[in-house]
Amino acid sequence: MIRIGIVDDHAIVRTGLKQFLSDQVDLRVTGEAGNGKEALDLVRQGEVDVLIMDLSMPDQSGVDALAAIKAREPDLPVLILSGFPEAHYATTLLKQGASGYLNKECDPEDIITAIQTVHRGRKYITPAVAELLADTLGGDANKQPHEELSDREFQVFLRLAKGETVGNIADSMSLSVKTVSTYRTRVMEKMKLASNSDLTYYALKNGLIQ
Template identity: 30%
Template structure:
């Protein structure tokens, strides 16, 4: 496995130091830079184009959520793993809707952090299992895998691309169709799967290990 180049951005020095020590235990992880603000995160990503960036949700000058909004507009390959000490649904939903690739708690154990980083590096999303329930406002039973059979082949493709964090414009470009057509597919997917938004769509894909 190639080295995974990462940056750590958190306004608490002890958190950065702790994460650095933990991640240094894995021979496949290479920490190339650290920062303490959302603005610094943007600067480091533009400078180094790391494989994965660990971003604290709450930081001075520019929060992790605000930085995420800007980073997703950049032409970079960097996957964003959000870190938070808060297990409330608002931060999680905002991050997922804005295109975060992963979301975990700061006090996660070693295996959770490493698994999250490696999942993002391999192109998958990662939401800490304990946090999944915050993504939905209705019982998990409503996210029925049987509903997947109602999707057309194209809708299935669009669903997987949504789960990869692509915007409607990006999906349109990738599939060589119009943005309006993508919007129609997305609306149809929501209706057929009985889900409300992109966060629910991502959760559906994650929970059912769709490919």
């Protein structure tokens, strides 16, 4: 029996997914969460073998939540089920510790296969994501600027793009203001952008925020 935790800020999505998974003899939903903090609480309880998580959440992004979860439970498989297309986040999140990435438009049976795959300790890679990963191995020619960022820089970039201040980011990520300011400078240099407004425009244009 594989114990599943579902993290999504929409109750209707959690209910639908729970109903679908309950029809599978080897799967059981043992916990739900509506935001990143609740997701971490769910992980702390230790009742979950695989976590299915959305990226869009009210208190923090799925990117931040993934980092916090993997810091606490590095061996827990986290399967991202997102409304964002694979091209926007998949390769970045796989590099940051996600065990698989599925778009919410996927065939429901793919979710079952993905859960079983990541529970065995393997990565679940769709053909679309495999192609993206192959492109990154082929060289840096087609890399997007945000793909050059480190994990921490990417987290700071998303928060800045959403309009958070350096002070708020420092508090949320338990970092000093000076450290966050350093990350901001690196982000600007790597992405060749000049202002927070530029970051927001870039993130919206590339579908990284809604």
